[in-house]
Amino acid sequence: MSLDDSELPRTEDEWRVRLSPEEFRVLREHGTEAPWSGEYVDTKTPGVYHCRACGLELFASDAKFDSHCGWPSFDDAIPGRVREVEDRSMGMVRTEIRCARCDSHLGHVFTGEGFTPKDTRHCVNSVSLRLEPRDT
């Protein structure tokens, strides 16, 4: 259920009617779901994770790994689908990640933690994602 560019909401009010209150809070107001609360924290199902707001394919399940941080974690994004933005909120300098297409908030990206050979952790809110399981 990917939206055409012409169908993408143009205003926050249009997003508000399209998303649940929790989806709106995280995706459009840069919120964070509580750790361990998201539906995809421990998911191992093969497939592709789409942006919950616009349907763009963002992460392959192959890139998902157990970070034990309480949010779904991926060591790579599908090229060109995720935009990085400096985030200076909460007294820290972090790198926020957003959907490259609809600019919705996904989470943050961290490097240098040594979890995987790619040494990168895209820490993403479950509520920002929708898993489309691969046909087997």
Ligand SMILES: [Zn+2]
């Ligand atoms: Zn999107």
